Amino acid sequence: MISLKAHANNIALPHMIFALPFAFMASLLVTRGAPDPWTLFLIAAAVSTARAAALALNNLADLKYDRLQPRMSYRAMVRGEITKSEAVVFIAVCLILLVVIVAQLPPICLKLLPIAAAPFIIYPFTKRFTGWCHMFLGLAIAMAPAGGWIASGGWFDLPMILLCTAVALWIGAFDAIYGAQDRAFDRSQRLHSLATEFGVEGALKLTRAMHSISIICFLTVGLLMGVGGLYYIGVLIAALTLIYQHSIVSPTDFSRVTQAYFMRNGIVSIAMFIFTWLSF
Secondary structure, eight states: OOOHEEEEEEGGGGGGGGGGGHHHHHHHTTTTTTOOHHHHHHHHHHHHHHHHHHHHHHHHHHHHHHHTTGGGSTTTTTTTTSHEEEEEEEHHHHHHHHHHHTTTTTHHHHHHHHHHHHHHHHHHHHHTTTTTTHHHHHHHHHHHHHHHHHHHTOOOOHHHHHHHHHHHHHHHHHHHHHHHHHHHHHHHHHOOOHHHHHHHHHHHHHHHHHHHHHHHHHHHHHHHHOOHHHHHHHHHHHHHHHHHHTTOOOBBBOOOOHHHHHTTTTTHHHHHHHHHHHTO
């Protein structure tokens, strides 16, 4: 019998807070605070199915490594609660649903879907050949606000590009921090990360720069879009959250880099969405 709980574990359902708020935020920005409710529902459904497919694919691709990594012992596939064939069927169903859902949005969305899907299909394999794999993850998550923007009637312009850049750098940097604790394991398996390429200290310096640029991009989006002052409270909360996250990590101490640390980054996406909404 297929376990819904196991599949929810496999796709890390709570991690939806990293993508969905930014998709909604993009829709709010491009519609000046008046998004169409049906469009928002379709955006949520598209982001959810795309992310489910992406996480299942990532866990399937990494299964042989996760079985050797004690920190991944909780994952459903590692525990044998989901077979490889079940994962493949799940991914296929999610991708079919994604196409059906996106087809209900403006026609341009379906035309752009292959481009939006490419990063999350490629990402699981990038750690085999580049230390910048974290940025492929960032790009995959950045497709959520890009999709929300286009689906709500926007087009490729500077604010959208800056918003997607901010999200990509935010996600990519904190993924690099979280992954730095696995440097020894990654090197033993000939996997790549910023920490294996530049050392832990070098990786942390890069992530600080990336997060700084991310905050600058969020600020610039607000200025270009002429949003209300409450928007900048969201940016401030995001900045303070990132400062705190960096303050509790050092090249020699990852003891506080836990699942709680990982999930705390969701404060950024939630704050940015809520205060964007309140600014209109």
